[in-house]
Amino acid sequence: MWIIRAAMVAAFLTAGIAAGTPAKADQMTWTLTSKYQYKVQVAFYSKSRNHLWPDNNEAWNLNDYAPHRFTL
Secondary structure (H helix, E strand, C coil), X not given: CHHHHHHHHHHHHHHHHCCCCCCXXXXXXXXXXXXXXXXXXXXXXXXXXXXXXXCCCCCEEECCCCCEEEEC
């Protein structure tokens, strides 16, 4: 499960920074929809500082195919 989560997060974060300009905002909202047949967990990691969401050793569950919004 860890490898799948890491790959998905890397893909989402890469898509978010593809424009080449770092985002400067107090908050960012991500809408994620899992198309995977099994349950998926999502965590976000900062590349520029030592921070992660939701918290250390935690992740949010995507237990269905519905869109889920995460505001960081």
